[in-house]
Amino acid sequence: MHDTLIVEKTIEFVKKALHEAESGHDWLHIERVYNNAMKIAADEPHANLLIIKLGALLHDIADAKFHNGNEDIGPEIAKKFLGENKVEPNIINVVLEIIRKISFKNSLDKESNDEALSIELKILQDADKLDAIGAIGIARAFSYGGYKLRPFYDKQIAPNLSLTKEEYKKSTAPTINHFYEKLLLLKDMMHTQTGKKMAEERHQFMLTFLEQFYNETEFKI
Ligand code: ADP
Ligand code: NI
Numbered sequence: 514m515h516d517t518l519i520v521e522k523t524i525e526f527v528k529k530a531l532h533e534a535e536s537g538h539d540w541l542h543i544e545r546v547y548n549n550a551m552k553i554a555a556d557e558p559h560a561n562l563l564i565i566k567l568g569a570l571l572h573d574i575a576d577a578k579f580h581n582g583n584e585d586i587g588p589e590i591a592k593k594f595l596g597e598n599k600v601e602p603n604i605i606n607v608v609l610e611i612i613r614k615i616s617f618k619n620s621l622d623k624e625s626n627d628e629a630l631s632i633e634l635k636i637l638q639d640a641d642k643l644d645a646i647g648a649i650g651i652a653r654a655f656s657y658g659g660y661k662l663r664p665f666y667d668k669q670i671a672p673n674l675s676l677t678k679e680e681y682k683k684s685t686a687p688t689i690n691h692f693y694e695k696l697l698l699l700k701d702m703m704h705t706q707t708g709k710k711m712a713e714e715r716h717q718f719m720l721t722f723l724e725q726f727y728n729e730t731e732f733k734i
Contacts, residue, residue, distance in 0.1 A: 639708030647715025
């Protein structure tokens with residue numbers, strides 16, 4: 514099948530699948546990650562655009578945290594869809610690998626060493642992380658916190674600055690802690706030059722937000 518057609522079909526498939534998703538992990542998140550990835554890829558001439566497009570579109574098709582921690586459902590759904598649409602097996606395998614490895618919590622596993630990552634995975638990790646910071650990152654964090662009925666802040670619960678992957682998955686801390694446990698760490702985890710530049714501006718915006726938040730709440734971490 515022609516690349517353009519398979520991308521169009523994938524867009525339709527993902528829109529339908531995420532129809533009722535939490536607003537931080539819905540089609541609009543996918544669209545932003547796709548656009549971020551395209552921007553970064555424009556400065557990375559060796560990247561394979563079909564892999565990046567399919568990876569961006571399918572990376573949150575069934576996020577483990579909405580499926581009792583099951584990390585196999587997303588890759589299985591993607592495998593079935595891509596297979597039915599006769600995508601080349603080697604492309605399918607790379608896309609499945611990306612879905613498994615893209616997430617922040619999986620980069621907490623130290624075996625995921627930077628050198629070994631493909632350029633397509635680096636671009637997609639950067640694109641996904643960019644959507645977790647800045648104004649949109651703030652919106653997503655409070656949306657997720659609301660979805661989980663978490664308080665905005667709690668003076669009694671300090672952030673844990675060295676969470677392991679298991680602790681991160683189990684964390685039920687107030688939403689403001691998530692800035693210290695994840696969001697403020699992301700700019701130093703970017704792989705590409707373009708991603709780093711985009712992250713810097715969004716990072717500064719979060720710092721400004723936090724300062725104002727403390728002024729208005731008389732609460733400080
Ligand atoms: P990843 O899939 O990259 O490991 P997550 O899916 O856990 O990352 O997080 C995606 C987004 O969901 C975060 O950037 C944040 O906006 C929101 N989120 C996840 N966990 C929390 C949390 N404990 N508090 C607030 N927001 C969260
Ligand atoms: Ni995502």
